[in-house]
Every structure is written in structure tokens, then in C-alpha cells.
Amino acid sequence: MSAIRERRERERAHRHQMIITAARELAEAEGWEAVTTRRLAERVEYSQPVLYSHFNGRDAIVGAVALDGFGELALHLRRARQAVARPGEALRAVCGAYLEFATERPALYQAMFILPTDLTFAGAETPVPLRACFDEFVSCFRPDNERRELLAEVIWSALHGIVVLSDGGRIPPAGQEERIDCLVTQFANTP
Structure with missing residues (x-):
């Protein structure tokens, strides 16, 4: 070249x-x-x-912003997961980091999850940064847990719901810690 x-x-x-x-x-x-x-x-x-x-237009630009955001989110979640001393605390740390990310970067979060993009979730074409985010949730569960990917999907979905409802003023933002406690209690030791 x-x-x-x-x-x-x-x-x-x-x-x-x-x-x-x-x-x-x-x-x-x-x-x-x-x-x-x-x-x-x-x-x-x-x-x-x-x-x-x-x-190829605005949606493609939004998709590129979203992809960058997934790279940032994956790093943010990884740091949170690795910063805890005990493996049992990983899920709480990752959930808290996810909500923190969404709260601190609302426009980026909107590009990642709300606005139309051509990014593929849970498929063969899923971009590496998006998969890396998901894998941080999966890593919170024991490797011998056959349902760990399902649990990760449910946790991520619940967190997304919390973000959207909180952002829309439908639930008070002050209850985030209690919501995380509820999620972790329900899913941390799920076989």
C-alpha cells in the first residue's frame, strides 16, 4: 500500500x-x-x-454513535464487575453501572436503545461491542448455569425498563438501589 x-x-x-x-x-x-x-x-x-x-443517512450515523456507545458501556460494565471482591457482588455492580451509564449519558443511551438503527441484537451479526456488553451480564452467573444467557437477557431487559420508565417520569429515580436489590435478590442465585 x-x-x-x-x-x-x-x-x-x-x-x-x-x-x-x-x-x-x-x-x-x-x-x-x-x-x-x-x-x-x-x-x-x-x-x-x-x-x-x-x-447512508441519519439512521446510519445514529447506529455508529450507538456502536461507539456499546464499546463504552462494555468497558464500564467490565470495570464494575472486576472491581468487586466477591463474585456474588458482580451482578449488583454491573446492574448499578448500567443504570449509572444510562443516567449520565441519556442521548447516547437513546441512540443505543431507543432510536432506530440497523444493529442486530442476539444474532449472528451482533456487533462485537454489543456482544461484549451482554457477556458482562452473562459473566455474573456461574459458568455451570445453563440458563445464564436467559438470565442475562431478563436482567438487561428489566434494567432497560427501569431506565425508560424512570426517564419518562413514570417511576421515581430515587428508588434505583431498591430496584437493583430486588433484581439481584431474585436472580443472583438462580440455577
Whole structure:
């Protein structure tokens, strides 16, 4: 590969990441309604056709932001799981870290779970960062537990419900610790 071609590929990768970062920053500041290709083009100082050479529309940009978010979430969950001294505390730590992530990054969480994307969950095409998040939940259960993936799905689903209901004002955010206690009590020692 020539040096010129390598430089062009680095520049393209940089521009790609710059668009993702700009979309995320704009969404965090003004909400996802403000994220349009026109606004992004202005923000990154490239034309709309340049954006379209990287992404096939707004949904693809949201998907790229979401994928970055899953990488961040996987790392956040892993750190929480590994920071506890006893394996029995891992599920509580991961649940708490999940709710913390969603609360601290609402626009990113919205891209990951609420807005339309082409990301595939629980399938052969599931992206590695998404699978890594799921595996952090699975790792909270004993390896000999044949239902550990099912339990991980149920826990993740319950946490997502807590996030959405809390964010929508349907349940008070003050009860998060009690909700985590309930989940952990119900699932921590499930065979």
C-alpha cells in the first residue's frame, strides 16, 4: 500500500470519527431532533455529500454513535464487575453501572436503545461491542448455569425498563438501589 493511500485512509477514518463525535455532541447538547445531515455538515465543515460518502443517512450515523456507545458501556460494565471482591457482588455492580451509564449519558443511551438503527441484537451479526456488553451480564452467573444467557437477557431487559420508565417520569429515580436489590435478590442465585 502506498503512503498516499495510507494517508487518505487515515484521513477518511478521522473524518468518519469526527462525524460520529459531532453527532453525539450535538445530540447531548440539543437532543437527537437537532442532529441533521445539514447541521452535521456545518459542524464538521464538510459538505453533505462528504457525510453521505461515510454514512447512508441519519439512521446510519445514529447506529455508529450507538456502536461507539456499546464499546463504552462494555468497558464500564467490565470495570464494575472486576472491581468487586466477591463474585456474588458482580451482578449488583454491573446492574448499578448500567443504570449509572444510562443516567449520565441519556442521548447516547437513546441512540443505543431507543432510536432506530440497523444493529442486530442476539444474532449472528451482533456487533462485537454489543456482544461484549451482554457477556458482562452473562459473566455474573456461574459458568455451570445453563440458563445464564436467559438470565442475562431478563436482567438487561428489566434494567432497560427501569431506565425508560424512570426517564419518562413514570417511576421515581430515587428508588434505583431498591430496584437493583430486588433484581439481584431474585436472580443472583438462580440455577
